[in-house]
Amino acid sequence: MNLKTMKLKEISIIFIILFAAWLILNQSTATEYLVSGALIALAISMLMCRHCTVFDELRLSPKAFLFTLLFLFTFIKELIKANFDIAWRVLSPSLPIKPGIIRATTTLQSKMARLILANSITLTPGTFTIDIIDDTLYIHCVYVDSEDPEQYGQQIIRKFEKYLEVIYG
Amino acid sequence: MVNTILSIALLIIGLSFLLVIVRFLIGKSVADRVVALDALTISTIGLIVLLAHFLDRKIYIDVSIVYAILSFIGVIIVAKYLEKSL
Amino acid sequence: MKILKNSILLVLLGFMTWMLFNLYKDYDSRDTLNDTARYYAEKGPDETGAANLVTSVVVTYRGLDTLGEVTILFLVSAIIGLLLKTENGTRKTAMRASSEFMITAAKLLIPMISLIGVYIFVNGHLTPGGGFQGGAILASTFILLLISISRNKIGHKVLELTEALSGLSFVLIGILGVILAAGFLDNKILGTGTFGSLLSAGAIPIIYSLIGLKVGAELSTIILELNQVQGKED
Amino acid sequence: MEFIKICGAVLTLIGSLFILFAAIGLLRMPDIYNRIQAGTKATTLGSILTLLGIGLIHPDWLLKLILLILFVLISNPVSSHVLGRAAYFIGIPLSAKTHIDNLKQDRQENPVTKENES
Known part of the structure; x- marks a missing residue:
């Protein structure tokens, strides 16, 4: 193109x-x-929009449309889950948190897809994007329960990445 | 019925405003205050729309759109200022 | 020390609330309008065809004042530019670049925010809001552009051109009012249209759009000047 | 018709409850990063539910409110990301409960990538 x-x-x-x-x-x-x-x-x-490059990697195929719907579904599910999670943590007297900043690498190249990924991470249970350096996202987690933080980070990202890969090139 | 439930919602939002203002006052660092301000502005959008219902003024929705835009830009500016990179 | 400061703040806040409450308690609205106000309130909707009475007052009856306000704003931006003039406008301080997400979000949001600014001033004769408010929102997209994307790429030329053209057209429409209709800035050089629709109230939407563009360009110029100078001092 | 309106009112009530949780979270959480977490998530869903609820009560406002919801969904996570990044950069400490910090390790190993020229 x-x-x-x-x-x-x-x-x-x-x-x-x-x-x-x-x-x-x-x-x-x-x-x-x-x-x-x-x-x-x-x-x-x-x-x-002379310098904008926001939508040029968007794919306009039926498959991408289907995956957009799937992505939205996952996103809304995670958003609601996130809120009940945070409400539980905030209201329980012992304040069950074990925070940490972990890294996760993304394979997405499109800027828009990465923005959507970061926003989704920020709105999902117990995580929020602090920084990005090249392809590595740094995610602050309220509760790092996994033995292997590396693995945990990839898990968080993977949930959304598999849809965004199809929607954006 | 509808208005009763909405009045309770209005009361709860008012209460949460008070709590956020407490965080805003005790602060500890400037960034904490900005976080409180951010939460305050986002809830204000909901509050304005609730008021639009109670006063039956459709135009307040436009007001809340403009408010959302300006508060977003305001928070970004303060954050950049904190970084000393404005 | 901290507690003292905060308690003083709280007391002040309480005092202000109390004062506001007192003002509200003693407030009784005046039943009658004075002569000028009555004229505007009674004749305004019929004469100008604008659904928003304030707009018809600001743009038509008090159009000259609005022209003066825009000129004052222009003078302010020119004076700020003059006072803050530096040898070379560029800055060389080490900066931390915005994060990638911020840049993408700004690129996505700038067209949307401009649209809302335009919406505010185009509908100025129907709803609250108008040229100044819409212009301020247009200028706020400039702030977003400035703090997220680039510092040096924004053209002063484009801004100056917009400002000059819209100001010139504003005055030209005013003079057209003298020639074609009753007086300077009379809005009936175009038909008044159906009450309450977009193309009503004669030339008011056009005048307000011009005011909006002019205000937006002037405020953006001020922001640019301030930004370029600030780099010299740190 | 009445039923939908009551649904909308209940949605608004739930939204306001989430805003309340956000406020409690802001008060209780130990450091700024956890506060941002509580603040962003709960206020975002809270205001979205409030807007949707009012939209159900007044169906002719719904489209405009959806526009506003989209704006909140894009802008709110971005502003909290910028805030968190700024807070980390100026060195506001993490709470004592924090047990892992990969960003710090990476920045110590490779400090030049961060402070770029504008």
Whole structure:
């Protein structure tokens, strides 16, 4: 894929998102909103996205769509689990924590996929991303129970990585 | 019925505000205070939307969107300032 | 020492709450408007066709004041630029780069935040908000750009051009009002349209968009100037 | 119709409870990193549930509220990541209970990668 088509894909995806957001914000599909929204979304996506490389690795295939749904499902499950976990830890009188910072390496290359990975980790039970150096994520855990921290880190990452690998190249 | 439950929710959010403000005051380090501020702003978004329901003003949702944006940028700026890299 | 400071803070907070409560208790709303206010309140919706009365006052009846405010803001940004002028604008201090996630998130969020800024000022005649508020949000995307992605790549030229063009168009529309309609900045050079829709209230949406762009460009210029100078001092 | 509204109200109630847990977590946790953990997760889900609940009560607000939820989902973890990174960089200590710190080891072995020029 050459640079020109990549830019086109990037701009058109952002254009669609902005256009949808404009219609939702105005809560109307009258002609005046459609026209003004198209103009504004076009202007912003052309002006602001000259250096953006956020969506160009997104795959637009049925399989990727299916995996997006699976990813969302896993994510919501983990988010709810995380909250009950934190509520239990906070409310129990003995405060059962055993924190530590562990490392985990990711194989994802797309920046957007890595952002989603980091955000997912931050919102899943007992973990949050502190730093990233090259391909290594440093994850702060409330409770490191495994004997082998290395293994534990990979486990946390693997849950989301297998979906993101398919969705982003 | 609906309004009763929502009033209880409003009360609980108010209580949690008080607790976060305690953390904000005892602090220990500046970063602790910023964390408390972050939690405070995110809960405020929920609070504004609850108020939108009670006062029946749809426009408050726009207010909460703008509030979310500005508080996000505010927290980022304070964090960068802490790093002395602004 | 710390406890003392905090307790003073608490007492102050309590005092302010008490004062606010007193103000609220003694507050009785005035029943009658004065002459000018009554004129705006009664004639405003019909004459300008704007759903948001405040906007019709700010842009049409008090349009000259708004022009003055924008000019003051321009002067402020120019003066800040003048006072903070340094030999060379670039900075050479060692910096810690933003993390990769921050950069990606900024790239993703900047278009969205700009859209919301535009939404605020385009709908200024229908909802609370308007040119100044929308312009401030537009400028906040500049802060995000500045602290996350780059320091030197943002073009001063583009900002100056936007600012000059929108200011010029603002004045031109005002003069058109003199020629085509009743007076300077009269909004009826375009039809007033259906009450409550986007293309209503004549030229108010256009004027407000121009104000928004101008304010956004001016605030961004101030931020840029401050950022470039700050590097010289540490 | 009434049933959906009550569901929404209950969702809002649960959301506010999570916000309360976040506040308790902020008070009880021993160091800043654990506080960020409690604060971010619980406030994120708490405010999302609150918004969803209000969205169920007023169906015509729902789309706008979903837009807001998406924004919170993107921005909130990022801001806590930036905060945590800043706190680690300026050397706020981990709590005494911490028993493993790989980041410290790696930074001692290889300090140059961190402080890059802008």
